Amino acid sequence: MNDNDNNEDDWQYLLPFEDWSHNSVRITIPQHTDDQDEFEPATFPNRLHSTVQTLRQMEKSSVWVNIHISRSSLITDMADQGFQFHHAQGDHAVLNLWLRQESSLVPEFATHHIGVGGIVINSRDEILCVREQGKNFLPWKIPGGLSHLGEHIDQAAVREVLEETGIQTTFRNVLCFRHTHGLANGRSDIYFVCRLDPIEQEDVDGTVIIPEPVPQEAEIAATAWVPYDEFADMVHGEQGHPMISHVLNLLDRGDAIERTVIPSIVPGRRAAPIYSSPVISEEETKETKQS
The missing domain is CATH 3.90.79.10 (Nucleoside Triphosphate Pyrophosphohydrolase)
Structure with a gap:
């Protein structure tokens, strides 16, 4: 087995993740089933630790985990590695781990x-x-x-x-x-x-x-x-x-x-209302300057 095979094995041992916003990644832990998956409790702590170490080496800023309530037993292992709750809604909770040395820049949820x-x-x-x-x-x-x-x-x-x-x-x-x-x-x-x-x-x-x-x-x-x-x-x-x-x-x-509805410059984003003082027409502006 060559070094490339070892690297491939190491990579496959990591938990599955996807690139997310602001130089972060996201791990999604779905509802528990009877089938084997990547989130077996016996191997989860070591795989999570390896994943976090790899993400630090990749200079990622943070890692998000979206976890279904049926997998709540895994949260203790996540807490042991420094993850904290960010928010929860319905049957899912979202945790975050800031990976950089400086203070976390992740904003609070629903301020x-x-x-x-x-x-x-x-x-x-x-x-x-x-x-x-x-x-x-x-x-x-x-x-x-x-x-x-x-x-x-x-x-x-x-x-x-x-x-x-x-x-x-x-x-x-x-x-x-x-x-x-x-x-x-x-x-x-x-x-x-x-x-x-x-x-x-x-x-x-x-x-x-x-x-x-x-x-x-x-x-x-x-x-x-x-x-x-x-x-x-x-x-x-x-x-x-x-x-x-x-x-x-x-x-x-x-x-x-x-209230005035203004289109967005971002492609695909819906128009949104803005709230401001009444808009003065050009004629009204001229009359104001002349008075």
Whole structure:
């Protein structure tokens, strides 16, 4: 047997991996079956050690392991070699080992929640409000909640309002957003307050029909159309709500952040919305300079 045969045998002894992003590699450990595979518990620790040593020699930055829950017994062997959990979802966990001497550059998983709230005002100048089943700091608050993975801000706001109140709306703009830290599960939170318009109908006589809100079962204790002035007095008061008070000031001044869909420069990537101050036309720019 020559040296090439030895090298080939050594390579076959390694766990199977594929090149991944940022000079890393990925190992996928599938669901356990009765058939023999590359991840037999008896040989796994030594094969993992050899694989890690080889990847260091290849000057790879890190190694990711995506492991099915049925193979959880292998995680102890991985921990012995320095692997740490990065995240888990459903029936898979993902672990990472940083291979370089300097501190890990791998970002944390899911550092933020994205929340949305809806300011919905009907044609009677009433604002849509809810009272939650749990703790309420004030008698009324605006409806809202967390966005779903892959859901745009405007879609999340419309959906949350519909779920909590049964009121259908259309998105108009973003009024503002707040960035806070140390909330649920120790994550940070970005909360967008959106202006939504309720969908109203007219009867045969032309009278506007404003739909009655219905509280979401098990989540919302009550919901109502509250006169705007009454709601404003509540949030502007001494024991009010500083953030929503600021939002109403923005609303009264007509300040808002508009939504514009912009195509991506990356081939195959979908167009995405951006949120910005209103775009000023060339004619408006000229008039501003001349004034």
